[in-house]
Amino acid sequence: MPPDLLEHALAAKGFMPPEEGALLHRVARERLPHGPALEVGTYCGKSAVYLGAAAREVGGTVFTVDHHRGSEENQAGWEHHDPTVVDRELGVMDTLPTFRRTIARAGLEDEVVAVVGRSTTVAAHWRAPLSLLFIDGGHGEQPARDDFESWAHWVMPDGLFAIHDVFEDPADGGRPPYEQIYLPALASGAFAEVDAVGSMRVLRRTSGTAGDALGG
Numbered sequence: 399m400p401p402d403l404l405e406h407a408l409a410a411k412g413f414m415p416p417e418e419g420a421l422l423h424r425v426a427r428e429r430l431p432h433g434p435a436l437e438v439g440t441y442c443g444k445s446a447v448y449l450g451a452a453a454r455e456v457g458g459t460v461f462t463v464d465h466h467r468g469s470e471e472n473q474a475g476w477e478h479h480d481p482t483v484v485d486r487e488l489g490v491m492d493t494l495p496t497f498r499r500t501i502a503r504a505g506l507e508d509e510v511v512a513v514v515g516r517s518t519t520v521a522a523h524w525r526a527p528l529s530l531l532f533i534d535g536g537h538g539e540q541p542a543r544d545d546f547e548s549w550a551h552w553v554m555p556d557g558l559f560a561i562h563d564v565f566e567d568p569a570d571g572g573r574p575p576y577e578q579i580y581l582p583a584l585a586s587g588a589f590a591e592v593d594a595v596g597s598m599r600v601l602r603r604t605s606g607t608a609g610d611a612l613g614g
C-alpha cells in the first residue's frame with residue numbers, strides 16, 4: 399500500500415482494522431486487472447481507500463454501494479452511532495458527504511465510484527461480472543442474506559469474494575455474516591476459501607459463470 403494512501407485509509411472514519419484493510423488491498427491488486435471490484439457497505443469510505451489504492455496502482459474501477467443512511471447498529475442509541483454523520487435538517491444519518499471528502503482527499507475520485515441506493519435495488523439491475531466482491535453491508539440476518547443472494551453470483555470464475563465480520567464463535571461478534579453469507583457461499587460449491595485475516599474471509603470462485611444462479 400503506497401504510504402500516502404495508507405495515511406488516508408488510517409485517518410478515515412470507519413470500521414476496517416489496518417491488517418484486514420491490507421488484505422483487501424492485496425486481493426484488489428490481484429483482481430482489478432481482470433475486471434471491476436464492487437463493495438457493499440461504503441460508510442465513510444475507509445475500506446474504499448484500501449480498494450481504490452489498488453486501482454490507482456494497477457488500474458481498474460471500484461464501485462461502492464450504500465444508501466448512506468446507516469445500518470441498524472449505526473442509528474441513534476446504538477453502539478456504533480456517530481452523531482457527526484447525521485443530517486441535521488432531516489434527522490437521519492448521511493455518510494455520503496464524509497465519504498466524498500475521504501475519497502477526494504485521497505485523490506481517488508477517478509478510481510472509486512459511489513453508487514447510492516439500497517443494495518438489493520442496485521443488484522436487481524446489475525449485470526457486470528465482478529472480479530472482486532466485498533460484502534460489508536447490513537449485519538442483520540435478512541440484510542446479510544439479501545446481500546449474499548443479490549451479489550455473490552456476479553463473481554466471475556477465478557474472481558474473489560471477500561466477506562467482513564465473519565465470526566465463527568458468537569463470543570467474538572454477531573453471526574449473520576458467518577451464517578448468512580460465508581457458510582452459504584461455501585455450501586453452494588462455487589467458492590473455496592483462500593485467505594483469512596482477523597474477521598475477513600476471502601473465497602475464490604471455483605465453478606460456474608457470473609450471473610448464473612449458485613447451487614447449494
Ligand SMILES: C[S@@+](CC[C@H](N)C(=O)[O-])C[C@H]1O[C@@H](n2cnc3c(N)ncnc32)[C@H](O)[C@@H]1O
Binds near residue numbers: 440442446517534
Ligand atoms: C459496517 S458499515 C461499512 C463499513 C465500511 N466498509 C468501512 O470500511 O468503514 C455498513 C454500511 O452498510 C450500509 N448498509 C446497510 N444496509 C444496507 C442496504 N440494505 N443497502 C445499502 N447499504 C446498506 C450502511 O449504511 C453502512 O454504511
